[in-house]
Amino acid sequence: MSSEPVQGFLKLCASQGPQARRTRNPSEYHVACGPGRVNGQEQSVMQFTLLSMRGPLTFPPFARGSPMRRALLASAFAIAASFATADDSLSLEWAVDAHYADAQALARAAAHFQHVRVDRKHQRLSVITDATGMDLLRSEGLEVSIDHVASAQLHQALARADAARRSGVVEYGSSGCPGIPGYACYRTVEGTYQTMDDLVVAHPGIVEIDAIGPSWKKTQNASQGYEMRALRITNLATAATDPDRPKLVAFSSIHAREYAPAELMTRFAEWLVNGYGIDPEATWLVDHNDFRLILQANPDGRKKAEDGILWRKNIDNIDGACGSSNFVGIDLNRNFPFHWNITNGGGSSGDTCDETYRGPLRQSEPETENLVGYVAGTCNDAGECSGGVFADRRSGSMAGTAGSDDGNAAPDDTRGIFFDMHSYSDLVLWSWGDTSTAAPNGTQLRTLGRRLAWFNDYTPQQADELYATDGTTDDTIYGLLGVPAYTFELDDEFFQQCASFENTTVQKNIDALRYSARSLHAPYRLPAGPDTLAVDANGADLVATGTPVDITAQLDSSRFNQSNGTETVRPIAGANAYVDQLPWDAGATPIAMNAADGAFNSSSETANASLSTTGWSNGRHRVMVQGVAATTAQAGTPNAVWVDVAGxxxxxxxxxxxxxxxxxxxxxxxxxxxxxxxxxxxxxxxxxxxxxxxxxxxxxxxxxxxxxxxxxxxxxxxxxxxxxxxxxxxxxxIPRCTLFEDDIEAGCAAWVAQSPWSIVGNVSGNTTQAWSTGTYADNLQRSLTSSATISVTGYSDFEFAFDDRCDTENGYDFGYAEFSTDGGGSWSRVYGCDGRPSWASHRIELPAAVNGASGLKLRFLFTSDSSVSRPGWAIDNVRLTAGGEACRAQQQSDLIFADGFDFD
Ligand SMILES: [Zn+2]
Missing domain, CATH: 2.60.40.1120 (Carboxypeptidase-like, regulatory domain)
Structure with missing residues (x-):
């Protein structure tokens, strides 16, 4: 079954109301509707057979024509469309809402799922699930309904990724690296590895790569799969003499289909490395801490997910053999050793085909073994570990006892933080996941968790609060080592749209990570003190020796997410500055600061101090500011600024x-x-x-x-x-050079246009001439291509600009802007649009790979599917500009040197 008839059928049926009947085979349905047109042919009645992948789809006995029946059928069509477009897709799922009566009903229902979003105010939960999941919800007494909008978005997202993948066109994200098809902002495994290599080359003094062992596929065939990697960021020159500097370890995208986590942590790595020597905060964090980021914690699985498949587990089809190739593998986040399989099936599955299959033994998988070995080292059955990145600061036996917190609290001076980054659900989670008992460090874990959740506005909670999990990364790291361990569930989707990732997810989570990094020295203590938000030298970043410098700091002690319980906010009792010392250095000398409003007495204060620089040596000095809480006298998380002194x-x-x-x-x-x-x-x-x-x-x-x-x-x-x-x-x-410019007012000579592209003067919202597809036919793939190859030798830093109105069928018919550096043999995509009836202007930087090309062609490629038309895609004011030496030479023919402009 190809995708086109199914999608056309789907849309037609959705408008007319389908009917279905079960065949003698319980996993087979005949679905029919009509009459109408598909692929241009009049059909009286159309039907197709819907096969369930994993057993029968259970259609409840709703009356014909009832809304629920139609809802189920519409979803079934969407599923069928997904089958057809992604032949081994796991998209037998749709977005489901359910209303629950009380906390017990919520807990019972949530226990059946991963990634449950909960709206406590309206007592609703939302899950992506299949028919079996809906039956489970009903069996717990919940009212269930399908969210059609969210379901359509899910299936469109899968279809879009699949179409992008099949087109073979390379898409570049803002990183300049090749991205996942349809989701260019997310670097592929290869793109992530390339970034790591590039960072080492550019910053060898602070970045290195630790090879931590082969992925499962590589253990089967050394020429396949991946060597797993940790990106290490620290001041390597001083690391050997300071081996105990606090560590931040993070795993990301251990669940393969969770696109955002790996990219988020790659962006955090870039923030640290690119800020080193430039930004005082990034610099002291790298000088005095040690970051170990396993950016792709499940590379084999991730490679599968990059094909648009909702793949979660690793790809071990021996330990994780399953009748269907779509469900093999082990859930690595149920395969970790501490308290593995302790909940007797409640927190993981023993069925190899399940999404939460825990594996045949604890730590059975090479990925798990690599990650545990790197972070914890070698651990015995008593839970004593040595040789890993983190020191072992806690007792706690490997096997444990169900429902017990098994061991003592880690001491207050434990250093370092562990993160496991997932998506989605908008959560900040901490141990335990396998029991509702609070962890021995539970109060401290909660305090830091509520701090982190202030930044990203996710719900902070103990991991077990919604449903039990066992054999997880965070319980293992906290349980064995005593290091505070957190799981973030980022935002709302596995395949999160790039626009929302770039605009919201990245910054708020990097802010949370920066706070955590500034707390690494004492994560069980510092979060109970005030946060130093910013320190400012008021422009005095370079002063003559002896010139006093006014330092100002903003402090706040109230930044807790208070949406799930209440954290005590203590007023700020004071603030101290430290010159060239960390506040916790032995013998550090605090310089008391003043409250700008005259008294330290509230949860938000501005502190200032005039520092004499008399006697300071020439060179760079770091001024660090740390606040102190009232009542407890607990010092908080510091921040820093630089003051440079010279004669x-x-x-x-x-x-x-x-x-x-x-x-x-x-x-x-x-x-x-x-x-x-x-x-x-x-x-x-x-x-x-x-x-x-x-x-x-x-x-x-x-x-x-x-x-x-x-x-x-x-x-x-x-x-x-x-x-x-x-x-x-x-x-x-000197203005940039314009290499190609067409306002479409002088005819069509600059373009090779395939029908239905034509120049018109009547596109809504534009009073001039423009290229337009007009109201288009079905099943088109038609290009508008620059006729000449634009000579670009010697130019660089290209910008492709145009205006467009993309009034296509949202989610089905698309416009793409592309470029070719080989005369039109192959194309790279830099822009895509659909469903926007307003005009917009675009300025798109072409990737650095274009620099050095000899010629460039541009094209606009329009595609439509098998039904529904709209007014179409229109293009105006196309422009290619560039810089580079060729541009300078061109402009200098007119150049008049301005007074004072010269080359030393
Ligand atoms: Zn996950």
């Missing part, structure tokens, strides 16, 4: 104006000054009113880089700055 005669100033070449208009630009020899780097923005800037810097030979939107970057590789003097450099910025 007055050593400080120089670079100043001038940045204007546009030609008309001399002031330009909003950023001027970055760097000294390659010393690593000093400082930047300043121009005043938009007159383009003026001034930047202090240590005397010496510096490089100056000026960047501004719409202009070529300007670089002065060597400017000699003299101490005590101001050196003037003005910049006349």
């Amino acid at each position: 007055a005669g050593d400080i120089a100033t670079l100043g001038g104006h940045v204007t546009a070449q030609g008309n001399g208009a002031p330009v909003s630009a950023t001027v970055t000054v760097s000294n390659v020899g010393t690593g000093e780097i400082r930047s300043v923005d121009t005043n938009p009113a007159d383009g003026a800037y001034a930047r202090t810097m240590l005397a010496g030979s510096v490089a100056v880089h000026v960047s501004a939107q719409g202009f070529l970057d300007e670089d002065l590789p060597a400017v000699n700055l003299v101490g005590g003097q101001t050196t003037v450099r003005d910049f006349a910025m």
